[in-house]
Amino acid sequence: xxxxxxxxxxxxxxxxxxxxxxxxxxxxxxxxxxxxxxxxxxxxxxxxxxxxxxxxxxxxxxxxxxxxxxxxxxxxxxxxxxxxxxxxxxxxxxxxxxxxxxxxxxxxxxxxxxxxxxxxxxxxxxxxxxxxxxxxxxxxxxxxxxxxxxxxxxxxxxxxxxxxxxxxxxxxxxxxxxxxxxxxxxxxxxxxxxxxxxxxxxxxxxxxxxxxxxxxxxxxxxxxx
Amino acid sequence: xxxxxxxxxxxxxxxxxxxxxxxxxxxxxxxxxxxxxxxxxxxxxxxxxxxxxxxxxxxxxxxxxxxxxxxxxxxxxxxxxxxxxxxxxxxxxxxxxxxxxxxxxxxxxxxxxxxxxxxxxxxxxxxxxxxxxxxxxxxxxxxxxxxxxxxxxxxxxxxxxxxxxxxxxxxxxxxxxxxxxxxxxxxxxxxxxxxxxxxxxxxxxxxxxxxxxxxxxxxxxxxxxxxxxxx
Numbered sequence: 001x002x003x004x005x006x007x008x009x010x011x012x013x014x015x016x017x018x019x020x021x022x023x024x025x026x027x028x029x030x031x032x033x034x035x036x037x038x039x040x041x042x043x044x045x046x047x048x049x050x051x052x053x054x055x056x057x058x059x060x061x062x063x064x065x066x067x068x069x070x071x072x073x074x075x076x077x078x079x080x081x082x083x084x085x086x087x088x089x090x091x092x093x094x095x096x097x098x099x100x101x102x103x104x105x106x107x108x109x110x111x112x113x114x115x116x117x118x119x120x121x122x123x124x125x126x127x128x129x130x131x132x133x134x135x136x137x138x139x140x141x142x143x144x145x146x147x148x149x150x151x152x153x154x155x156x157x158x159x160x161x162x163x164x165x166x167x168x169x170x171x172x173x174x175x176x177x178x179x180x181x182x183x184x185x186x187x188x189x190x191x192x193x194x195x196x197x198x199x200x201x202x203x204x205x206x207x208x209x210x211x212x213x214x215x216x217x218x219x220x221x222x223x224x225x
Numbered sequence: 226x227x228x229x230x231x232x233x234x235x236x237x238x239x240x241x242x243x244x245x246x247x248x249x250x251x252x253x254x255x256x257x258x259x260x261x262x263x264x265x266x267x268x269x270x271x272x273x274x275x276x277x278x279x280x281x282x283x284x285x286x287x288x289x290x291x292x293x294x295x296x297x298x299x300x301x302x303x304x305x306x307x308x309x310x311x312x313x314x315x316x317x318x319x320x321x322x323x324x325x326x327x328x329x330x331x332x333x334x335x336x337x338x339x340x341x342x343x344x345x346x347x348x349x350x351x352x353x354x355x356x357x358x359x360x361x362x363x364x365x366x367x368x369x370x371x372x373x374x375x376x377x378x379x380x381x382x383x384x385x386x387x388x389x390x391x392x393x394x395x396x397x398x399x400x401x402x403x404x405x406x407x408x409x410x411x412x413x414x415x416x417x418x419x420x421x422x423x424x425x426x427x428x429x430x431x432x433x434x435x436x437x438x439x440x441x442x443x444x445x446x447x448x449x450x451x452x453x454x455x456x
Contacts, residue, residue: 049351077354090352094370103366104356152356 008055018212030203048077083154089145091133098129104152159191237411245387248327260338290396321398326387334383341375378443385439
């Protein structure tokens with residue numbers, strides 16, 4: 001895929017309205033803005049967890065149409081090929097770290113073992129494979145969640161606030177891991193953040209959201225002002 | 226007083242175990258489906274479904290038995306068809322005792338299973354879908370394993386309720402020694418005989434122990450999750 005087209009409108013029950021359109025062809029794009037701006041809702045719509053009332057979402061020009069309400073298209077989440085890393089990780093508590101990693105690997109077929117080795121090496125998960133999610137620290141769970149999403153062979157990676165709720169030392173380490181992953185896998189990535197520093201360091205393109213609308217987009221230096 | 230268990234008592238115990246056990250196993254898939262539907266489903270008319278599922282809980286069991294007899298007895302269209310097509314007779318047979326146990330136990334089973342599913346974060350299921358698992362795989366690998374304690378608790382409760390079933394059983398299946406006379410019916414029959422009150426203590430004690438054990442087991446299952454799964 002070579003981009004993402006998003007153009008959706010959704011009015012939530014509480015009265016909040018999301019009306020956002022953007023288009024990116026960059027490898028790493030950030031959705032930036034204050035909380036409550038609709039950033040996570042956009043990720044949920046791309047992943048198929050939330051159905052917009054009207055609009056279109058397409059992976060790249062000529063890529064898969066994920067949503068087109070006018071044509072009544074809405075692919076189920078399992079057929080979107082989108083890897084979602086939740087803010088609170090959502091690891092499966094009854095499965096070991098290894099089983100969590102392998103859960104989404106069906107699509108890979110024979111490549112599963114090789115991909116597992118690669119994920120374990122890059123994210124340094126070797127010592128964690130036999131453990132259960134309950135025993136993991138926040139940073140460890142974050143790495144497992146990232147690894148699990150990568151193991152599903154996604155065409156687009158969605159990261160919801162990957163660096164929030166981490167202390168400074170851990171935040172820098174996770175940033176390192178993220179940079180390594182983005183370089184190693186080279187998967188188009190959309191991540192949500194409200195920290196300018198993180199956006200500057202990771203993103204090539206920034207979409208700034210405020211109260212459900214896109215107020216600016218461009219390279220970090222110009223979009224963040 | 227400490228005479229060994231009589232063949233009559235033994236047959237009542239065996240019949241009770243058989244009817245309640247069969248009732249639980251046969252209705253478990255439906256109870257799991259219903260529990261999941263009530264825990265996750267959002268649809269109009271849900272309250273009506275809840276009433277329908279729970280009504281045997283508050284209905285006099287005799288009324289449940291009466292309705293079952295009217296709907297499924299030999300002279301009813303459904304009962305006649307069951308007998309003709311499958312050779313299955315519900316009225317005054319062991320099958321009737323099992324059906325009575327299943328119907329009165331169903332609401333209890335659904336209730337515990339529903340609680341089990343409600344305790345599972347629905348976003349875990351979304352996470353599984355996002356990883357490429359379809360609805361069925363998500364249900365069987367995420368929702369059901371995480372709710373398994375609720376399912377077990379529901380099964381145990383329904384089994385205990387089935388073991389103690391009296392009213393619906395006597396209406397639908399009658400009180401035939403060796404065929405439909407379960408523990409409660411045997412106690413009732415014994416106590417109507419001269420000197421019978423003294424004779425039925427063994428069955429009474431057994432019923433009491435089974436009921437307490439089942440309640441304790443279901444409590445334990447519902448409130449103590451597997452250690453590594455607790456948040």
